[in-house]
Amino acid sequence: xxxxxxxxxxxxxxxxxxxxxxxxxxxxxxxxxxxxxxxxxxxxxxxxxxxxxxxxxxxxxxxxxxxxxxxxxxxxxxxxxxxxxxxxxxxxxxxxxxxxxxxxxxxxxxxxxxxxxxxxx
RNA sequence: UAAGCAGGUCGGUUGACCGUUCCGACACAUGUCGGAAAGGAAAGUCCGGGCUCCGGAGAGCAAGAUGUCCCAUAACCUGGGAUGGAAGCGAUUCCAAGGAAAGUGCAGCAGAAAGCAAACUUCCAAGUGUCUGAUUAGGUGCUUGGUAAAGUUGAAAUGGCGUGGUAAGAGCACACCGGUCUGAUAGCGAUAUCAGGCGCAAGGCAAACCCCAUCUGGAGAAAGGCUAAGUAAGAGGGAAGAGACUGCUCGUCUCAAUUUAACCCUUGGGUAAGCCGCUAGAUGUCGAUGGCAACAUCGGUGCAAGAUAGAUGGUCAACUAUUACAGAACCCGGCUUAUAGACCUGCUUAUUUU
RNA sequence: CGGGGCGUAGCGCAGCUUGGCAGCGCGCCACGUUCGGGACGUGGAGGUCGGUGGUUCAAAUCCACUCGCCCCGA
Numbered sequence: 226x227x228x229x230x231x232x233x234x235x236x237x238x239x240x241x242x243x244x245x246x247x248x249x250x251x252x253x254x255x256x257x258x259x260x261x262x263x264x265x266x267x268x269x270x271x272x273x274x275x276x277x278x279x280x281x282x283x284x285x286x287x288x289x290x291x292x293x294x295x296x297x298x299x300x301x302x303x304x305x306x307x308x309x310x311x312x313x314x315x316x317x318x319x320x321x322x323x324x325x326x327x328x329x330x331x332x333x334x335x336x337x338x339x340x341x342x343x344x345x346x
Numbered sequence: 347u348a349a350g351c352a353g354g355u356c357g358g359u360u361g362a363c364c365g366u367u368c369c370g371a372c373a374c375a376u377g378u379c380g381g382a383a384a385g386g387a388a389a390g391u392c393c394g395g396g397c398u399c400c401g402g403a404g405a406g407c408a409a410g411a412u413g414u415c416c417c418a419u420a421a422c423c424u425g426g427g428a429u430g431g432a433a434g435c436g437a438u439u440c441c442a443a444g445g446a447a448a449g450u451g452c453a454g455c456a457g458a459a460a461g462c463a464a465a466c467u468u469c470c471a472a473g474u475g476u477c478u479g480a481u482u483a484g485g486u487g488c489u490u491g492g493u494a495a496a497g498u499u500g501a502a503a504u505g506g507c508g509u510g511g512u513a514a515g516a517g518c519a520c521a522c523c524g525g526u527c528u529g530a531u532a533g534c535g536a537u538a539u540c541a542g543g544c545g546c547a548a549g550g551c552a553a554a555c556c557c558c559a560u561c562u563g564g565a566g567a568a569a570g571g572c573u574a575a576g577u578a579a580g581a582g583g584g585a586a587g588a589g590a591c592u593g594c595u596c597g598u599c600u601c602a603a604u605u606u607a608a609c610c611c612u613u614g615g616g617u618a619a620g621c622c623g624c625u626a627g628a629u630g631u632c633g634a635u636g637g638c639a640a641c642a643u644c645g646g647u648g649c650a651a652g653a654u655a656g657a658u659g660g661u662c663a664a665c666u667a668u669u670a671c672a673g674a675a676c677c678c679g680g681c682u683u684a685u686a687g688a689c690c691u692g693c694u695u696a697u698u699u700u
Numbered sequence: 701c702g703g704g705g706c707g708u709a710g711c712g713c714a715g716c717u718u719g720g721c722a723g724c725g726c727g728c729c730a731c732g733u734u735c736g737g738g739a740c741g742u743g744g745a746g747g748u749c750g751g752u753g754g755u756u757c758a759a760a761u762c763c764a765c766u767c768g769c770c771c772c773g774a
Contacts, residue, residue: 286673
């Protein structure tokens with residue numbers, strides 16, 4: 226039975242932790258986001274999300290939350306396919322021309338994960 | 347029917363599956379069941395309060411805000427009603443709407459003149475010179491006096507306009523309009539109406555300085571309190587002191603009693619983990635009563651968002667439907683700004699029909 | 701949460717205090733100079749003064765709201 230839950234322990238919460246992954250981890254570039262990967266000491270996979278966006282943005286908070294939700298939803302439904310014991314950080318880019326639907330995020334994130342080699346079938 | 351004015355409402359709903367945060371119950375060690383979970387602007391942070399701390403929060407100046415009147419409100423750069431003014435055929439809308447005889451300042455260009463009101467060009471009268479001319483008159487210059495009607499400008503020119511009057515003119519006189527003063531009446535009042543007086547001496551700009559009246563202590567949930575850890579070395583200052591109210595003065599209070607040390611302040615450096623504050627309140631809604639209304643009082647009824655890198659989502663199906671603006675961060679009352687689409691109510695004008 | 705500043709020609713800035721002609725430097729264009737280029741000289745073009753509204757006879761300037769950018773403190 227697959228577990229689709231996404232609890233608080235699976236998040237990277239501190240800004241220092243995310244900074245560590247972005248500084249020391251491997252970087253993989255995508256169309257809408259970058260993925261940083263770093264092997265951690267625990268047996269758990271942890272996820273952090275960073276949204277970069279210009280200051281002058283229409284509906285700033287709404288768009289930011291929507292992007293984070295999309296990435297979180299993708300990870301929640303597909304985390305059984307991801308290798309254990311790594312820290313992932315998605316760095317999502319938002320601009321006024323980008324519109325975020327769940328399907329776009331799904332395809333992009335899937336490609337990124339395959340490219341990074343953390344996808345297992 | 348068309349055009350328009352004013353006000354208001356909604357801003358997705360239902361079901362299934364997978365998830366997030368919180369609460370309750372049951373099991374009992376991480377599960378099961380049930381419930382709740384972002385707006386009209388949550389936004390901008392433009393005002394006003396509550397709340398917390400600054401020792402007890404003082405006086406004056408400075409600075410800032412407001413500015414017709416009355417009322418409402420906890421309070422307001424808020425709202426309601428009225429007055430006056432402006433726009434519109436009208437419904438209706440808009441107005442920072444006190445004071446210019448307290449003082450200072452400003453007004454380019456144009457124009458005779460732009461702020462002591464006089465000078466200038468005119469106009470008129472008298473005197474006189476000169477020319478034409480011939481004994482009337484006309485032109486032109488000078489002197490004296492009268493006058494401010496005319497003077498092409500300008501945003502603005504010392505009330506407007508007409509008649510009489512006069513040598514020419516003038517509120518010099520009169521009528522109407524405007525202004526101002528006094529009185530009466532109506533109104534709580536701003537003010538309005540009427541009557542009488544004053545011929546009117548002393549324009550504009552205060553969103554220029556300013557004056558007058560009223561109001562304002564400061565800092566803000568990173569407020570503030572508790573627990574844990576930490577608060578090292580070093581540098582500077584300490585009575586002609588430092589800190590408490592920020593710009594200044596006074597008053598009051600605390601520290602501190604003199605080469606070092608201790609203590610205080612500033613800097614430097616260190617920690618930024620958890621709990622409380624943290625959601626029931628000047629509360630929403632319905633009805634009655636009072637009030638033109640804003641609103642108030644009384645009664646019924648409802649109120650479980652409280653996250654902490656920050657929770658509301660995704661997929662499928664149906665309804666025209668992926669579709670506006672947009673995400674609570676201590677809480678309220680307003681203001682301002684953004685807003686797809688849909689709907690409702692009242693009113694005005696024009697046209698047509700009855 | 702609180703405080704401060706900026707927006708004017710393609711770029712960098714002045715003018716705002718005390719309202720009245722929108723200017724300076726670099727750059728651009730044309731001509732001259734040179735065998736040619738640069739430099740130099742002469743002339744010229746280029747502006748909703750971030751936006752909307754108000755006060756005023758008149759607004760880049762004063763006032764209100766608003767958009768964007770930057771900085772500082774806790």
